[in-house]
Amino acid sequence: MDVALVYDLAGSRLRGIGDVPISYDRLGSRPRALGSWPLEYDTLGARLRAVGATEITYSRWANLPRTVGQWSCVHTKLGSRLESIGPHELRYDQLGSRVRAVGPLEISYDRLGTRPSRVRAPGEGTSLPDDLLLLLFIVLYWQEKEES
Template sequence: MDIELSYDRAGRLCAIGGTEISYKRRDKRPRTLGSWSIEYQRFSSLLSAVGGVEITYRRWSSLPRTVGQWSCEHSRSGAQLLRIGPHDLRYDPHGGNVCGVGPLEIFYGEHGSSPIRSQLPGRGDSLSDELLLMLFLTLFWQEQTREAREAYYQARR
């Protein structure tokens, strides 16, 4: 099954397959994923919940510790998220982009810019809620990391 990843004019991810992602006007932070509301920690851009699934972080860090009942595993350096519960994350060895979450594969546009589609082996009509959440979180956290890296390099110029 192919899952198209759509973007709005501002370059924000606005749909995963048939599931819309909404934003407040001029806000980079998503507010809903389909019918699920997205909540953030107070005075922060860290997700605290998507729908009824709570997200916790390591103390004084933006590294996710749990997603609902699942624990998260990171590389020793903390630079890469390796697993969310039963779902392994796979990375492109050249660009460092996430190229897979569990059974999902993620494909990027030219020059590895933005993810443009995902693929789930086999045939199906829709993405399960669990895999939709894992794909959204992975893409969201990857974008946050990219933005933080860009801000760091801009500040050093």
């Protein structure tokens, strides 16, 4: 399976994962929905708290994700990098700065290596299963937040 990541004309905002659209608030600064799933943020609007019915919890002091729905998040010992979400391991490039895979999903970047452009997964079709779509979106969202 090969899924394109779609960006706006300026190339700055992720507008879709395959055929699943991502909508933004009026200012266009933060995502409001992934397909039919609304996105919820904390009261200050700084952290993503839920995607549809899937809640996300964070550690109290370090602001690291602890859970995504029923799945626990595992970080490196120093907490500097997310290693897995539930059964899905995250793999990074050699510098450790860009996520290259989320479980069975392999992420390709554009020629400059600045933004994810395609996702490959075993199997046929052009749409991801809901659990992998959710994880991919969350990981890409967190990665973008880290870079900004």
